[in-house]
Amino acid sequence: MxxxxxxxxxxxxxxxxxxxxxxxxxxxxxxxxxxxxxxxxxxxxxxxxxxxxxxxxxxxxxxxxxxxxxxxxxxxxxxMAHVPEGRRIFQQLSVYENLMLGAFTRKDKAEIQESVENVFKRFPRLKERRNQIAGTLSGGEQQMLAMGRALMSHxxxxxxxxxxxxxxxxxxxxxxxxxxxxxxxxxxxxxxxxxxxxxxxxxxxxxxxxxxxxxxxxxxxxxxxxxxxxxxxxxx
Amino acid sequence: MSFIQYLVSGLSLGAIYALIALGYTMVYGIAKMLNFAHGDIIMVGGFTAFTAISSAWCPVWLSVIISIVVCTVLGVVIEKIAYKPLRNAPPLAVLITAIGVSYFLQNAALLIFGSDSKNFPSVVKNAPPFMLVYENSGVKFFTSPVDTADKLLLTISMETFVSIVVSLVIMAALTFFINKTKAGKAMLAVSEDKGAAQLMGINVNATISLTFAIGSSLAAVAGVLMCSSYPLLNPYTGSMPGIKAFVAAVFGGIGSIPGAMIGGILLGVIEQISKAYISSQLSDAIVFMVLIIVLIFKPTGILGKKINEKV
Missing domain, CATH: 3.40.50.300 (P-loop containing nucleotide triphosphate hydrolases)
Incomplete structure (x- = not known):
């Protein structure tokens, strides 16, 4: 099936x-x-x-x-994760906060941390900008953040x-x-x-x-x- | 009386406005609606505390808690019954409903408690005021009346003191809650984009309920503090402070939590200072004039910001 x-x-x-x-x-x-x-x-x-x-x-x-x-x-x-059209990241929150919202439904802190590391490995630019306010990222970086955020739900x-x-x-x-x-x-x-x-x-x-x-x-x-x-x- | 004296009373009034303004601004941020019934929650808080304190068995602290619980439940119920069915309705329909809820609460109170003003007992009635006295080139501190009227710097009543301290503690706690807890982050996410928040697994309805619950509980506290300082309580007690707190929220930048705090405190200070030095009759007019001037030069309010969309 x-x-x-x-x-x-x-x-x-x-x-x-x-x-x-x-x-x-x-x-x-x-x-x-x-x-x-x-x-x-x-x-x-x-x-x-x-x-x-x-x-x-x-x-x-x-x-x-x-x-x-x-x-x-x-x-x-x-x-099931969804990267919506137009990214729809949370513009006023930091990159890291956006990622953590992606893991909103998950409980295990160690696993969440592991997912963050994986996302940062996949998107090194997000790691560099982890404390930056998401709305100030470039369009491509925002798309990466939207994808990273979706991956955070594993x-x-x-x-x-x-x-x-x-x-x-x-x-x-x-x-x-x-x-x-x-x-x-x-x-x-x-x-x-x-x-x-x-x-x-x-x-x-x-x-x-x-x-x-x-x-x-x-x-x-x-x-x-x-x-x-x-x-x-x-x-x- | 000295300038500092007016400043302190302005701070105390402003802290109460800030508590109310927080409810306006949080609900606006999340539900994108102006909850004009918010002011009347203050009145319900006042009456609930009044009824509880008046019954002989209920200690003051318990009365305050009962008042908070009643207002919290009331706020959530109002949202569920009156606003939730209109979630996708035009904003005007929601606004009119909110005004309707406001009249409903006022009339319900009129029916239950009558139109006569009640004399609200202070929640700190037996506590002495603080006095700061300037004596021999040093400031001394008294908690019992002293006969040094000529050197008296400042008298802070217990009500004023409690209002300021309680409001500051609540604002600090709220700031922590919003920025550091999961539920607070969920509120920020919902206020920015409900759909995206849902995709994160955030229960939007529960988050909106939580916002109404917090806003209404703050209104209850504000109601008790305000009635302690200005003890006349009637069904219309909440409307003027409600409107002024709304002004404070717009003043600070509607939707912004620190903005509501700053807006509320500034508004209280401006009101008291203009009462003292310009005219007590004109103080409200001055308050609104300041708002108009601020909005001309900064339409989004003091801390309101415009977000530029990036492609």
């Missing part, structure tokens, strides 16, 4: 149907990319999975538990929403390298990206979302060579 199974999910904002019955699976150890244009509903899918937006109907089953019946604040302790799956948005090309490559290495160390990744080329290059499988429907899915390498994907998302 897959780690995360989404079945016939519908989400609406008032009269507007944002997600019109999508189903997909994420298996343990994979990187799954969810690509699509602006407004296709990618962010809504992630928000619905972690309970920030209630679904209209359908089910989201994570390791056997239906997340649609779980309060949002209980989801992270089940092993997740088995991590949802990432547009991690490359607004970053310089140099940072974009760095962020994608980090996503790959996070995955290699055993964390499943569900990646939402407008940068389809980059996303498909690191993903195992991908789903293409168009105005609330999944229109294409399959192996990431194959999708990269798909003519309609090339035309619509890869600019070729």
């Amino acid at each position: 897959s780690m995360l199974h989404i079945e016939d999910l519908h989400v609406s904002y008032g009269a507007i149907n944002a997600i019109k019955g999508i189903s997909f699976d994420v298996d343990e150890g994979e990187i799954i990319a969810l690509i699509g244009a602006n407004g296709a509903g990618k962010t809504t899918v992630l928000h619905t999975i972690t309970g920030l937006v209630p679904p209209k109907s359908g089910s989201i089953v994570f390791n056997g538990t239906d997340l649609t019946k779980t309060p949002a604040h209980k989801i992270v302790s089940m092993g 997740p088995s799956i991590i949802l990432m929403d547009e991690p490359s948005m607004g970053l310089s090309p140099l940072y974009v490559s760095e962020i994608f390298d980090i996503i790959r290495s996070v995955n290699e160390s055993g964390t499943t990744v569900l990646l939402v990206e407008q940068n389809a080329k980059k996303a498909l290059s690191i993903a195992n499988r991908a789903y293409v979302l168009e105005t609330g429907n999944i229109v294409l899915s399959g192996d990431a390498k194959e999708l990269m060579n798909n003519d309609s994907v090339k035309k619509a998302y890869l600019g070729e």
